[in-house]
Amino acid sequence: MKSVNTIFCADILDFIDDPAVAGDKAHRYFKQGALVVENGRVAKLGYEKDIMAELSSQDTLAQYHVRRYDNQIIMPGMIDTHIHLPQIEMIGAYGEQLLTWLTEYAFPTEEKFSDEEYASGISNIFLDELLKNGTTTALVFCTVHPQSVNAFFTAAQQRHLRMIAGKVMMDTNCPDELSDTPSSSYQDSKLLIEKWHNTDRLHYAVTPRFAPTSSPEQLVQCQKLLEEYPDVYLHTHLAENHNECEWVKSLYPEATDYLGVYENSGLVRKRSVFAHGIHLSERELDCLAHHQGAISHCPTSNLFLGSGLFNLKACEQHKVNVGMGTDVGAGTSFSLLQTASEAYKIQQLRDEKFSAFKGLYLATLGGARALDLEGTIGNFNQGCEADFIVIDNNATPFLNFRLSHTKTLHEKLFTLMMLGDDRCIKETFILGQSVYQRDLPCDSNQVEECC
Structure with a gap:
């Protein structure tokens, strides 16, 4: 350039x-x-x-x-701390909450990314939309297919962008076509880290989808990757939906709470970014603050899927870093301006104030802090x-x-x-x-x- x-x-x-x-x-x-x-x-x-x-x-x-x-x-430039590459063709899908929405819409769409040519075409559309909406850095979910990550990083590298992404790790409670194994997810992720992490302006994120779709054995492999590559990211979902939280309790009865599943596997740390975090206990907020984990607040998605109202004030009180995410395609816009508009409405429903200064901070420096990139981007x-x-x-x-x-x-x-x-x-x-x-x-x- x-x-x-x-x-x-x-x-x-x-x-x-x-x-x-x-x-x-x-x-x-x-x-x-x-x-x-x-x-x-x-x-x-x-x-x-x-x-x-x-x-x-x-x-x-x-x-x-x-x-x-x-x-x-x-x-x-604005910073999107949680967004899904493969879901743009089904953005705005009608009528479901999280768990049904995943099986009805998200998973079938993600199966197409076994085709690298298809993934490349979607990556170009995706990055064009980010730039059109003023987003210059994003933390991105790809799919379980390594070729989806290769396609995305290739397109981002051609544009000289600072982007963070990773291959989804998912070995249980998911379609066979989207399932990997603890061993294959480790090996695939390791090869992608070696190829892309810290190449030009690109970074890798170890990406277990969420606790219900990763076995304990797979979470151990996530921990192994973080230990071998200490400066990579951890990107997953947390406490988005009440039914999801109950499901996690049934799958991991030994864990203190939802975040405890990740904590027990050594995944709560600096550069760990957890999308949503709507239904968190005081203990979980303390844990996030202590380990310097961050939350991506995704207001548009939370309203669209009826997931709940994010407690921003509690995060401020506990000194938890928060960025903002569009969460496309459950989120219905690439625009972080529109996303901040929805964040204002959520805080109104909580009887809390949300200024334009706070919204634009979350979209810029707040995102940089959540991604441990303050001093590099964000102001x-x-x-x-x-x-x-x-x-x-x-x-x-x-x-x-x-x-x-x-x-x-x-x-x-x-x-x-x-x-x-x-x-x-x-x-x-x-x-x-x-x-x-x-x-x-x-x-x-x-x-x-x-x-």
Whole structure:
């Protein structure tokens, strides 16, 4: 990817802490700001007038290309901490809750990924949709088939993306066509880790689907992989649905609780990300905090499947890192703006507040913290990789009209969070280079040439 030193001039927003901890000091906002990108990384951030004056005094301004986005907002690229590659063709499937939804819709769709050519085609559509929606990093479930991981990572590598993914491990309570064994799941995962983990901007996640579909023997193999490769991720589901929780109790009666199944297998640790976590006890929250595990909050999916209302305040009180996930295809949108809108509604139903600052924090720095990538992505601190988006305040006539009646920064951001979607993403940048422009459709295989 070609690198050009560039100054991006716009209104600029990012976060340096959780608003629940730091309040108004959690975010930085530069009205008429400037973001300086050198060699794909953030070099400077501040007000345009100050940065231009500094570079002029150093007689270096001529070395930079200047791009202007007047009256628009530049933010860090959004981070989706839980999403399923194979489920995009059945997104929005009607009428079921989690366990029936899996057997009726998810599993039959995932069987198609034994075909690597098919998996490659879906991977390209999937990544195009992420970039279109302003998502520049994601933690991704593939399928039980190693070829699904190879197809996904190949497509992500071609786009120079920072992505995390893994082969599903599933040896019980699932269709024969999607079942592996403890031994084969270990061997397949090991080969994929050796091939892809820390290759360019790619990372591997050991991925047992959830406790009901992994035998104790398979969870032992998961632990073995984490011990052999300490910097890989663990990605699974946790306490999403009441019936699921009861099923786990019956399958693992010796475990203290649902998280205890993973804890007993040594899977609760830093870089362990558990999707949902709706129905957690105080003990489980304490355990997550103690072991530095993280939760991916998936509000759209939780509402769509009728799973429950996530207790964000309890996670804040226990100091559990939380990111946000779309959980496509139980989630019904790739947009983390729309996902944050649903998160607001969940907290309303819990009689709790959920500000735009909190929503955008969860979609950026909160996601980076959940993935143990703070300092690499998630904000515009010096040295961070320059993955970012341009949000168009004039994306639609009605949005422009509504924003014209806002008076404060929070009111403006809240309006964008509640009414925004992919149309608000004017442009997406990876390592300082444009890879998606809303008004310039791109061939997914010719991103650099087109953009």
